[in-house]
């Protein structure tokens with residue numbers, strides 16, 4: 001059995017098929033669909049090379065991008081500098097380390113939550129995101145969907161709607177969850193996903 005490569009190794013080996021070099025259209029569409037104020041501090045969890053962090057910062061948030069990979073974050077810093085956008089990039093593990101800027105009013109993740117394989121771990125990250133948010137804070141999470149038979153084709157981890165909801169429900173209420181596709185640069189398009197909009201519960205179950 002081959003060991004799964006870590007994200008740090010994947011950036012070292014330039015094995016990053018999720019890289020867009022631009023924001024995911026699902027993030028942009030979200031702010032045209034929902035009247036969520038673009039003000040205050042936000043976090044991009046598992047921000048990679050910062051494409052979405054920079055978009056959020058250039059639209060009014062004070063944004064912290066957090067990632068495990070210093071290689072990804074060096075690229076993120078260079079992109080922010082050339083875009084003349086101010087973001088805080090923080091190298092650390094979202095589960096253990098304290099990113100600057102908390103509490104956040106908005107959290108975004110594209111492909112981080114779904115990498116937590118077991119329900120207990122997904123519940124832990126949901127609790128952690130809730131801890132980092134202010135009351136009523138929003139979380140937009142783009143999650144690979146199980147409702148797609150990819151055969152042998154590689155792609156992001158896949159979760160069922162139930163697997164997502166059972167992890168987040170104690171900490172978040174569901175505002176919306178719909179089927180879509182990850183943005184992708186390939187002509188074949190991106191993998192099926194869940195576009196999840198959650199709001200932190202005032203009283204956690």
Ligand SMILES: C[S@@+](CC[C@H](N)C(=O)[O-])C[C@H]1O[C@@H](n2cnc3c(N)ncnc32)[C@H](O)[C@@H]1O
Pocket residue numbers: 007008018019020045046047048049051052066067068069072092093094095109110111112115
């Ligand atoms: C699929 S990549 C997506 C990167 C970026 N969001 C994008 O859309 O290009 C998932 C990212 O989550 C980061 N990540 C995974 N677990 C993490 C953790 N516990 N703390 C911080 N970052 C994490 C990885 O290093 C990786 O950059």
